[in-house]
Amino acid sequence: MRKIAVVLLGAAALAGVVACMVAATGPVDVDGQAMPGFGITLPPGYRDWKLISVAREAGELDDIRAILGNDAALEAYSTGRAFPDGTLIARLAWSLDASAENNKLFGKEQSFVAGAPKNGLQFMLKDSQRFAATGGWGYAQFDDGQPASEAMLTSCFPCHTAAPGGDQVFTRYAR
Amino acid sequence: MRKIAVVLLGAAALAGVVACMVAATGPVDVDGQAMPGFGITLPPGYRDWKLISVAREAGELDDIRAILGNDAALEAYSTGRAFPDGTLIARLAWSLDASAENNKLFGKEQSFVAGAPKNGLQFMLKDSQRFAATGGWGYAQFDDGQPASEAMLTSCFPCHTAAPGGDQVFTRYAR
Numbered sequence: 001m002r003k004i005a006v007v008l009l010g011a012a013a014l015a016g017v018v019a020c021m022v023a024a025t026g027p028v029d030v031d032g033q034a035m036p037g038f039g040i041t042l043p044p045g046y047r048d049w050k051l052i053s054v055a056r057e058a059g060e061l062d063d064i065r066a067i068l069g070n071d072a073a074l075e076a077y078s079t080g081r082a083f084p085d086g087t088l089i090a091r092l093a094w095s096l097d098a099s100a101e102n103n104k105l106f107g108k109e110q111s112f113v114a115g116a117p118k119n120g121l122q123f124m125l126k127d128s129q130r131f132a133a134t135g136g137w138g139y140a141q142f143d144d145g146q147p148a149s150e151a152m153l154t155s156c157f158p159c160h161t162a163a164p165g166g167d168q169v170f171t172r173y174a175r
Numbered sequence: 176m177r178k179i180a181v182v183l184l185g186a187a188a189l190a191g192v193v194a195c196m197v198a199a200t201g202p203v204d205v206d207g208q209a210m211p212g213f214g215i216t217l218p219p220g221y222r223d224w225k226l227i228s229v230a231r232e233a234g235e236l237d238d239i240r241a242i243l244g245n246d247a248a249l250e251a252y253s254t255g256r257a258f259p260d261g262t263l264i265a266r267l268a269w270s271l272d273a274s275a276e277n278n279k280l281f282g283k284e285q286s287f288v289a290g291a292p293k294n295g296l297q298f299m300l301k302d303s304q305r306f307a308a309t310g311g312w313g314y315a316q317f318d319d320g321q322p323a324s325e326a327m328l329t330s331c332f333p334c335h336t337a338a339p340g341g342d343q344v345f346t347r348y349a350r
Contacts, residue, residue, distance in 0.1 A: 051222075051241055051243065052243050054289050055289065056287040057286055058287065059285035064229050066229050094229070096231060099230075105334065109235075112233065113231075121245070175292060
């Protein structure tokens with residue numbers, strides 16, 4: 001209960017990852033400097049990280065998504081303290097498929113479930129020194145296990161740096 | 176990778192929890208026998224369990240949800256073996272709220288995030304002996320931390336027993 005209370009206190013000041021799925025429009029300069037390559041490899045075990053929240057992107061993205069975090073991420077969410085170096089946040093997304101079998105059982109067209117993975121697998125990693133040029137966060141996307149191009153990743157920082165809660169993280173913890 | 180491959184093999188035969196949110200219509204007899212009370216208390220630490228999948232229920236439920244499982248549940252999903260006694264599966268749900276701040280940033284009305292908890296917090300617990308009368312699974316719902324009435328829970332088993340994959344579990348693991 002204490003943890004939940006702390007999360008409540010901290011949640012208003014925290015924001016979380018919204019996948020940097022704004023279409024990449026080519027390399028982006030940040031304050032006149034070219035963006036660095038992030039060089040983040042696929043973090044092992046990410047699928048078993050804890051749940052931060054869930055979301056739905058309509059429009060062209062048209063997916064249902066889950067935001068997961070490693071222990072450092074969850075500790076920051078629960079205490080309201082800043083995300084420490086080593087924080088990893090993952091954004092998984094799937095197609096949002098109508099479930100014929102559920103709808104048949106319910107007698108209503110109301111049930112949608114996660115289908116195939118969609119819109120890539122995305123991560124943000126906090127490392128104040130390594131990613132100093134982008135405010136301490138590095139970004140990665142993997143499509144079918146393959147890292148996205150650096151050009152693709154140039155859209156992440158300019159979008160995330162506008163996160164209302166600060167520190168480039170959009171997603172709030174879902175109580 | 177081996178684990179993922181096994182999940183792929185097992186996923187077709189597995190199904191997972193769909194919240195028993197069919198409106199309770201009063202006590203239900205099962206094969207002429209009154210349903211037992213399940214007496215399941217709120218499992219500690221459920222919010223930190225691992226993610227099985229996400230879903231969206233439209234219509235009257237109108238929520239976005241996450242299905243989480245304890246280690247026994249995840250082990251069964253990853254191996255394709257039957258859910259052992261001690262398996263716990265949780266269904267959390269939230270209102271699906273348009274995110275004005277995300278939409279402003281994206282320049283599109285496309286972003287929906289988890290809002291307040293909604294439609295109760297639901298669990299299914301496998302215990303072959305304790306819940307023999309309902310096929311080995313017991314059900315629980317908590318509304319604002321308070322257990323739902325036994326009458327409310329009588330709708331769970333009749334619905335879940337129709338799960339296409341068998342063993343009363345609807346949700347498939349989201350790769």
